[in-house]
Amino acid sequence: MGPNETRNVILAIVLSATIFLGFEFFYNGPARERMAEQQRAQVELQQQQQQPSAASTDSAESPSAPSAPSASGPVPRAEAINAEGSRVAIQTQEVDGSISLQGARIDDLNLRQYRETIERDSPEVTLLSPINTEFGHDAFFGWETQNGESSAALSDARSQWTAPEGARLTTSTPVTLTFDAGNGRTIRRTISIDEHFMFTITDVVHNGTSAPISVRPFGTVRRDGLPEHYKNLPIVHQGLIGAVGPNNNTRQDGFRAADKHARDRVRGRVGDDERLRDFTTQGGWLGITEHYWLTAIIPDQNERISGYFDARTQDSRNDYLAAYRGQWRDVPAGGEITYTQRLFAGAKRYEMLRTYEAGDAEHSQAPIPRFDDAIDWGHFWFLTRPFFAMLHWFGQIFAGWGIVFNFGLAILASTVVIKGLMFPLVYQSFKSMAKMRGLQPKMKEIQERYAADKQRQQQEVLKLYQTEKINPVAGCIPMLFQIPVFFALYKTLSVTIEMRQEPFVGWIHDLSARDPTSLFNLFGLLPFDASTLLGGALMIGLWPIFYGLSMWALQALSPPATDPTQAQIMRLMPLMFTVMFAAFPAGLVIYWTWSNSLSILQQYVIMRRQGVETQLDKFLKKRFGQEPTAAG
Numbered sequence: 226m227g228p229n230e231t232r233n234v235i236l237a238i239v240l241s242a243t244i245f246l247g248f249e250f251f252y253n254g255p256a257r258e259r260m261a262e263q264q265r266a267q268v269e270l271q272q273q274q275q276q277p278s279a280a281s282t283d284s285a286e287s288p289s290a291p292s293a294p295s296a297s298g299p300v301p302r303a304e305a306i307n308a309e310g311s312r313v314a315i316q317t318q319e320v321d322g323s324i325s326l327q328g329a330r331i332d333d334l335n336l337r338q339y340r341e342t343i344e345r346d347s348p349e350v351t352l353l354s355p356i357n358t359e360f361g362h363d364a365f366f367g368w369e370t371q372n373g374e375s376s377a378a379l380s381d382a383r384s385q386w387t388a389p390e391g392a393r394l395t396t397s398t399p400v401t402l403t404f405d406a407g408n409g410r411t412i413r414r415t416i417s418i419d420e421h422f423m424f425t426i427t428d429v430v431h432n433g434t435s436a437p438i439s440v441r442p443f444g445t446v447r448r449d450g451l452p453e454h455y456k457n458l459p460i461v462h463q464g465l466i467g468a469v470g471p472n473n474n475t476r477q478d479g480f481r482a483a484d485k486h487a488r489d490r491v492r493g494r495v496g497d498d499e500r501l502r503d504f505t506t507q508g509g510w511l512g513i514t515e516h517y518w519l520t521a522i523i524p525d526q527n528e529r530i531s532g533y534f535d536a537r538t539q540d541s542r543n544d545y546l547a548a549y550r551g552q553w554r555d556v557p558a559g560g561e562i563t564y565t566q567r568l569f570a571g572a573k574r575y576e577m578l579r580t581y582e583a584g585d586a587e588h589s590q591a592p593i594p595r596f597d598d599a600i601d602w603g604h605f606w607f608l609t610r611p612f613f614a615m616l617h618w619f620g621q622i623f624a625g626w627g628i629v630f631n632f633g634l635a636i637l638a639s640t641v642v643i644k645g646l647m648f649p650l651v652y653q654s655f656k657s658m659a660k661m662r663g664l665q666p667k668m669k670e671i672q673e674r675y676a677a678d679k680q681r682q683q684q685e686v687l688k689l690y691q692t693e694k695i696n697p698v699a700g701c702i703p704m705l706f707q708i709p710v711f712f713a714l715y716k717t718l719s720v721t722i723e724m725r726q727e728p729f730v731g732w733i734h735d736l737s738a739r740d741p742t743s744l745f746n747l748f749g750l751l752p753f754d755a756s757t758l759l760g761g762a763l764m765i766g767l768w769p770i771f772y773g774l775s776m777w778a779l780q781a782l783s784p785p786a787t788d789p790t791q792a793q794i795m796r797l798m799p800l801m802f803t804v805m806f807a808a809f810p811a812g813l814v815i816y817w818t819w820s821n822s823l824s825i826l827q828q829y830v831i832m833r834r835q836g837v838e839t840q841l842d843k844f845l846k847k848r849f850g851q852e853p854t855a856a857g
Contacts, residue, residue: 298540299449305355306333311385313402315394319421319571322353324394328382329402329414331424332356332363334570336518341454343726343734351453352518352570356382361449362513364520364568366426368412371439371553379406379430379440386414396420409433422571423581429563432556442551442564444522446512450542451480458516460719462601465534465547467511467521469504473594476534478502480545483536487543502534510593511547514573517722519599523567524549526591572722573599575617601720605712612713613721615639620723632736633729636714636816643710644823650706651827660695663836711817718810729815733768736812740766765807768814773803775821782828 306312312323315334322333334353341347353362368379378384386402394400399417406412413429432438455463464479478501486501507529512521524530532549556562569581578599584592602609619638623631644651667689675682718724724737732742742748745763777799806814833842 299359299361300357302351302354302358302360305358309355311388313388313392313394313400315418317396317418317420320418321349324400324402324416325355326386326388326402328365328367328384329380329386329404329416330356330363330365330382331568331570332361332365336422336571339517339572340726350518352520356447356449359450360453362447362452362520364444364446364512364522364570366414366428366442366444366522366566366568368428368430368440368442369550370410376441379410380404380412382445394418410438421577422569424568424570425565426568427563427565429561430556431561432558435558437555437557437560439553439555440562441553442524442528442566443549444524444566444568445546445548446520446522448513448545449539450544452515455480456516457481458719460601460603460716461516463515464513465501465511465545466514466519466599467504467509467532467534467547468593468595468598469506469509469511469532471506473506473509475595475598476502476504478534480543483534483545484543487536487538491538500533500535503531504533505529505531508591508594510569510596511549512569513545513547514599516720517573517725518571519569519573521569521599522547522549523569523593524551525564525566526593528552528564528566574722575600575613603716603720605709605716608709608713609716609720612639612710613717613723615642616717617723630727630729632724632727633733633812633815636736636812637819640816640819640823644820644827647706648827651824652831657695660693664689664693664695707820711813714816715809715813718812724810724812727812729811733811733815736815737810739764739808740768740811740814742766744770765804766811768811768818769803769807772806772814772818772821773799775818775825776802779821779825779828782825782832 300308306323309325309327311326312333313326315322315324317337319337321335321337324331325333332353332355335349335351337349339350341350351360353364354360356363365382367381367384369376370379384404384406386404388400388402392400394416396418399415402414402416404412404414410433411431413431415427415429417425417427419425428442430440452463462477462479464477464481464483466475466477468475470476483501486495489495490497490499508524508526509530509532510521510523511532511534512519514520528551530549530551532547535546535548536543537546538544551564554562575597578597581590581593582596584590616632616635616639619635620632623634623638628634668686671685671689672682675685718737726734727736728734729736733740741764743763744765746752746754748767780795780799806817
């Protein structure tokens with residue numbers, strides 16, 4: 226195999242391995258594994274339910290157990306909210322919902338600025354729901370008191386709080402709830418909310434007894450089962466998360482890891498009281514994250530806490546829990562103590578998370594360490610963060626100009642920047658490729674002359690490269706640098722809410738989703754939905770086709786493979802990649818198509834400067850009977 230063929234094979238291997246193995250690793254493999262695990266878990270649960278099971282020693286009210294299962298199963302969300310009656314309404318520009326006076330649970334929250342789909346009449350995204358509903362997800366805060374050597378709940382998820390008549394939580398009107406724990410002990414809780422998604426909970430524990438008492442705070446975020454619109458996307462962390470430990474390092478335990486822990490508990494591999502993860506830290510934050518949403522409790526940043534993640538199997542599903550306990554503190558007879566903590570429940574918008582991370586001294590808001598790590602930047606954060614920063618910067622510029630599809634233009638502008646940064650390397654590469662294309666007649670002559678002696682043929686080809694000062698693998702170097710860029714953009718499009726449901730020109734209404742058109746129904750002209758056939762395998766849209774054409778055109782400018790088998794592989798690659806890219810986010814396909822288009826222009830100009838005739842030149846000569854004007 227000669228150096229020219231080696232270059233093409235390296236290119237084919239790198240591209241094919243990156244796409245095919247990546248797709249298998251991140252999508253197909255985990256999906257099959259999860260399905261098998263769910264089937265095994267279902268069988269084990271059915272066997273377990275046929276046998277008497279030991280009840281947990283933890284009560285549902287404490288932060289040690291996720292929730293108490295309903296004997297009749299989950300109830301509809303609206304029915305659960307209306308059944309309680311006693312609620313305090315929440316109404317701001319960003320959220321609406323209510324707080325249950327049973328446990329002062331924040332368990333009814335909708336995100337007003339976000340819709341489930343791109344349809345105008347699509348319902349608001351629901352983040353929190355009562356725990357006894359099908360997709361229960363809530364947060365609550367309570368207190369424990371010492372009782373000898375053990376502790377007991379002073380207030381918990383079932384404590385009945387009271388609120389003033391007509392109380393309503395808005396950005397300008399905090400609400401004050403009161404709980405009478407008996408024996409002269411009371412808790413006065415003030416809840417406020419800012420203009421986004423941050424609740425501040427300030428408790429005043431009053432001791433009306435004649436003796437001091439010891440109390441400690443706790444906070445809990447619970448979720449019953451997986452989110453309603455959960456998709457198994459291994460590239461995006463979903464599950465338990467927090468910034469905890471000695472340096473407030475980010476800790477993550479996804480739903481899959483939690484499910485395994487719950488199964489191991491059912492199988493008896495871990496003890497009933499053994500949690501998924503235990504940690505101690507000062508301050509920090511912890512909670513449960515979904516693809517674009519986060520529910521997290523933020524203790525007082527000076528508080529030394531004991532926290533943990535856990536998962537338990539109840540009612541044939543796994544329940545997830547992130548909770549913490551604070552330090553014991555003494556409340557003197559006739560005295561009181563005050564403790565403030567926060568709850569974030571909303572969208573993971575980068576700029577907003579960064580603001581919370583920095584803190585606000587003017588409003589007495591302490592910094593929250595590593596809060597923007599709620600966005601899953603991945604292990605290659607040094608690539609994804611700068612790439613997102615550039616996209617976000619361009620997006621803000623175009624948005625300031627009143628352009629609706631600003632992030633689509635940001636992708637195009639970022640591509641130009643990347644091409645500009647890589648131009649010196651690309652220029653040398655394309656010059657080498659242009660020279661190689663010009664040497665094709667001499668290469669063919671060598672192959673014909675030494676057809677019976679492959680070793681001599683390779684020696685003569687290498688000698689030709691040395692004489693002409695050509696590096697045969699130089700064309701692969703720009704592609705190797707493109708792979709990190711590909712990953713960074715893919716990750717950015719997948720994890721950042723700024724890309725969610727962002728439109729582009731024409732039929733692209735969501736850059737984070739695949740192209741919705743299909744070649745097989747003539748892009749909507751035929752009256753059937755191609756996405757319902759063969760599991761969506763027929764969804765090959767216009768942008769993936771544009772990409773395939775750009776890849777074919779770029780190959781036409783490159784030196785052709787002289788080996789017939791390799792040449793056939795290279796001809797099939799645009800078709801294979803068109804099919805593969807059809808499943809990727811539209812924003813990623815637009816980036817790669819635009820990148821290929823810029824590469825075609827760069828390579829054509831460089832080849833014309835080197836005096837090399839390209840396939841386009843031959844086409845124009847054949848079509849119009851004349852040579853194009855050489856650039857430069």
